[in-house]
Amino acid sequence: MRLVSQQGLRRYLRLFNRFTDWLRSVTSERNVVLGLSLIVGVLTALASYVLKYLVSEIRILLTERFAPESINLLYLVYPAVGILVTSLVVRYVVRDDISHGVTKILFAISRRKARIKSHNVWSSIVASGITIGFGGSVGAEAPIVLTGSAIGSNLGRRFHVRGNTMMLLVGCGAAGAVASIFKAPIAGLVFVLEVLMLDLNMASLLPLLVTCVTSACVSYAFYGTESMFSFSLDRPFSIQVIPACILLGMVCGLVSLYFTRAMNWFEGIFGGIKSGLYKFLLGASVLGVLIFFFPVLYGEGYDVIAQLLNNDSAANIMHNSLFYSSNSRSLLIYLSLVMVFKVFATTSTNGGGGCGGVFAPSLFLGCIAGFVFASIWNGYEVMNENLATKNFALYGMAGLMSGIMHAPLTGIFLIAELTGGYELFVPIMIVSVVSYLTIVVFEPHSIYAMRLAKKGELITHDKDKAVLQFMNMNALVEKNFIPVYPDMDLRELVQIISKSNRNIFPVVDRGGKLIGLLRLDSVRQYIFRPELYRKYNVAKFMTEVKAAIVVTDTMGVVTRKFEKTHEWNLPVIRNDGTYIGFISRSGLFNTYRRTLVNFTSD
Numbered sequence: 001m002r003l004v005s006q007q008g009l010r011r012y013l014r015l016f017n018r019f020t021d022w023l024r025s026v027t028s029e030r031n032v033v034l035g036l037s038l039i040v041g042v043l044t045a046l047a048s049y050v051l052k053y054l055v056s057e058i059r060i061l062l063t064e065r066f067a068p069e070s071i072n073l074l075y076l077v078y079p080a081v082g083i084l085v086t087s088l089v090v091r092y093v094v095r096d097d098i099s100h101g102v103t104k105i106l107f108a109i110s111r112r113k114a115r116i117k118s119h120n121v122w123s124s125i126v127a128s129g130i131t132i133g134f135g136g137s138v139g140a141e142a143p144i145v146l147t148g149s150a151i152g153s154n155l156g157r158r159f160h161v162r163g164n165t166m167m168l169l170v171g172c173g174a175a176g177a178v179a180s181i182f183k184a185p186i187a188g189l190v191f192v193l194e195v196l197m198l199d200l201n202m203a204s205l206l207p208l209l210v211t212c213v214t215s216a217c218v219s220y221a222f223y224g225t226e227s228m229f230s231f232s233l234d235r236p237f238s239i240q241v242i243p244a245c246i247l248l249g250m251v252c253g254l255v256s257l258y259f260t261r262a263m264n265w266f267e268g269i270f271g272g273i274k275s276g277l278y279k280f281l282l283g284a285s286v287l288g289v290l291i292f293f294f295p296v297l298y299g300e301g302y303d304v305i306a307q308l309l310n311n312d313s314a315a316n317i318m319h320n321s322l323f324y325s326s327n328s329r330s331l332l333i334y335l336s337l338v339m340v341f342k343v344f345a346t347t348s349t350n351g352g353g354g355c356g357g358v359f360a361p362s363l364f365l366g367c368i369a370g371f372v373f374a375s376i377w378n379g380y381e382v383m384n385e386n387l388a389t390k391n392f393a394l395y396g397m398a399g400l401m402s403g404i405m406h407a408p409l410t411g412i413f414l415i416a417e418l419t420g421g422y423e424l425f426v427p428i429m430i431v432s433v434v435s436y437l438t439i440v441v442f443e444p445h446s447i448y449a450m451r452l453a454k455k456g457e458l459i460t461h462d463k464d465k466a467v468l469q470f471m472n473m474n475a476l477v478e479k480n481f482i483p484v485y486p487d488m489d490l491r492e493l494v495q496i497i498s499k500s501n502r503n504i505f506p507v508v509d510r511g512g513k514l515i516g517l518l519r520l521d522s523v524r525q526y527i528f529r530p531e532l533y534r535k536y537n538v539a540k541f542m543t544e545v546k547a548a549i550v551v552t553d554t555m556g557v558v559t560r561k562f563e564k565t566h567e568w569n570l571p572v573i574r575n576d577g578t579y580i581g582f583i584s585r586s587g588l589f590n591t592y593r594r595t596l597v598n599f600t601s602d
Contacts, residue, residue: 058133082134142357253438256403283352370396
């Protein structure tokens with residue numbers, strides 16, 4: 001039966017390949033890409049719907065009977081169950097690491113030629129749905145962005161598109177995911193331009209627009225055209241609140257810095273634990289305790305955002321909590337503590353074995369930061385200007401997203417589309433820009449990019465690095481250089497020189513390891529003096545290697561070695577020092593030019 005199924009699969013693949021070949025023969029690749037971008041938009045929207053439905057149904061099933069004024073010990077249990085089930089699914093079904101969704105996309109672009117594994121089409125949906133539904137304090141957006149990018153990558157692979165087109169389809173998947181889950185097509189487009197992609201020309205924007213609009217329209221069909229968060233403007237923007245907006249932007253930048261640094265520190269603790277069981281116990285314990293004391297940390301936290309944007313009562317916000325009260329001062333203390341502990345809840349979720357992202361935590365923290373800031377400002381009557389707390393909660397969402405993701409444009413457009421708060425566009429811009437300018441003083445990379453940046457594997461927004469990444473080192477290695485040995489006499493060397501059309505000879509030991517170089521110029525004056533043939537050997541003329549290229553070096557490292565040594569040819573060796581061949585400067589830059597033309601072609 002398995003044989004039959006394998007034969008059927010091979011037959012299907014052959015038919016599909018014939019179809020793709022026929023399609024490419026009757027239409028241009030540009031039209032194929034536009035068609036694929038439309039398909040990606042539909043599929044990412046359906047994936048977003050499935051994930052949101054899964055999260056919602058699990059949460060309703062587990063918590064709908066909880067009375068708001070009562071304390072529930074099940075908050076200690078649910079997150080542990082969710083993390084445990086997710087860990088088992090990932091370990092025994094997926095058998096791959098699916099955490100840090102956006103970072104994985106950046107890695108795929110940087111190191112895997114935009115190729116994302118097939119299981120990412122569904123694995124992140126299942127894992128994050130279980131994690132968040134059971135209380136994991138993370139967001140569903142990064143997993144669905146990875147899902148969308150996987151859809152684009154695998155469709156591109158099936159249709160045998162070129163490398164730069166594959167990267168565009170990955171971007172389409174990411175854009176469609178953001179557009180569908182937030183019903184925010186502009187934010188989806190801007191997210192890809194600002195956070196993910198390397199460099200896009202004008203022709204690349206059309207497929208992105210097609211995906212974003214398609215994905216958003218499918219979401220409208222499921223959820224209606226209303227904004228994700230209901231927001232009514234009670235007090236319009238006035239020039240008098242600009243100083244408060246600037247100060248809030250600085251606060252958001254510092255809160256973003258705290259979130260980023262604390263997450264890196266706590267992730268380091270989890271990374272130092274070798275046992276998966278101990279990671280689970282630590283993550284589940286920290287998360288369960290935090291949710292027990294602060295139930296608003298359960299799940300994505302979008303209900304709390306809606307409450308703060310609509311001036312809901314303190315009692316409703318502090319539901320199921322030991323802090324349950326209708327006092328506004330108690331609410332302020334409660335939310336301030338939530339700001340401190342949210343990062344540990346998020347990191348515990350992922351570190352313990354769960355699956356989720358920081359999109360929702362960014363919005364959640366930003367909303368609370370803006371609300372707390374405005375409440376403190378009003379309490380101390382700063383500048384005799386009373387601030388609208390709901391407006392500043394909105395500004396804070398943009399500020400934290402801008403700071404944590406280093407994406408001010410995404411923060412601006414996403415918050416405007418999420419709430420319909422276009423009347424507050426100017427203050428949102430002020431807070432986002434100031435927040436970004438504040439955090440870049442301390443952190444040059446976003447929370448997504450810093451892991452890759454530390455390894456030198458980040459190529460986003462850098463066309464030069466992108467082109468180098470698409471170059472194949474193996475194709476650059478020239479192997480027609482004849483090796484010589486240090487104990488070889490001049491007679492043998494002259495015989496080898498007569499057979500070679502190169503003026504450099506790698507000197508290797510008997511094990512094949514590179515120990516030096518011999519240049520023709522250094523022996524030229526001795527070639528026609530036979531009386532010296534037995535007197536001198538290769539070791540006399542050998543020079544040291546200024547720099548050698550290791551096969552594991554990135555192309556960026558290769559170019560830097562050429563720039564540093566000013567050499568026209570550099571030897572290539574394996575990690576153990578074994579000689580392989582040479583790479584020439586002229587060959588490197590000729591290949592660079594060809595790759596650049598292909599990379600930037602429409």
